[in-house]
Amino acid sequence: EDKVVQSPLSLVVHEGDTVTLNCSYEVTNFRSLLWYKQEKKAPTFLFMLTSSGIEKKSGRLSSILDKKELFSILNITATQTGDSAIYLCAGGGADGLTFGKGTHLIIQP
C-alpha cells in the first residue's frame, strides 16, 4: 500500500524564521511528488518534482526531491504571516496520487 508521511504535523514559528517541511514516501512505480498549500478549502499548487537533486524555487519557497532516500523537503525562508497554511505533499505513482496528512504551519507576528 502506498504511503506518504509528512513531518512535523504542526509547527509554530515567528515571522522571519526559516522552516523546513518534510515528506517521505513509499509509492509504487513512483513518477512525481507534488507540494500544495491549503488555505481554507482550496489547495494551491506549489511544485511538481520528478528529478532527484534539482531544486525548484518560487520566491521564498524551494523544494528538492531525493529519489534514493525517498523524501522531499519544502523550505520557506523569511516566513510571513501569509505563509500560515496546511502544506500537503502527494506522491504520484501507479495507483494515482497519495496525499500525506499535511503540516499545519502557523507563523506568529
Add this chain to the structure above:
Amino acid sequence: DVKVTQSSRYLVKRTGEKVFLECVQDMDHENMFWYRQDPGLGLRLIYFSYDVKMKEKGDIPEGYSVSREKKERFSLILESASTNQTSMYLCASITGGHTYNEQFFGPGTRLTVL
C-alpha cells in the same frame, strides 16, 4: 499573454450521456491537469499528463478518462455522466522547467448533470 482555454463555460447534460471537456494551452507546456472543485471539498485532482499520450491518475479518477493526443490539448471524458459529477471543472498547465514551476488555470467549466 499566456492562455489556458476551456471549450465551454457552462454545460448541462443528462445522466448517461458521454461528455467531453476540452482544454487548450498555448504555452507549449508539458504538464496539464484536470481538477474538479466542489463546495466544502476544495480542489481535487482528477488526472494529469506529463506529455503527449501520457496520463496519470490523480486522487479521484473514477468515472473519468482523459486523452492527450497533442501537446496543447488535454481532454477530460465522462463516459456516462452521473449527477454526482455535477461540479466546476478546472484545467491547468504548468511549465516543465527544472528550477521553476508556475501553474496557469483555465476559466473553468460548470457542468450540471440532470
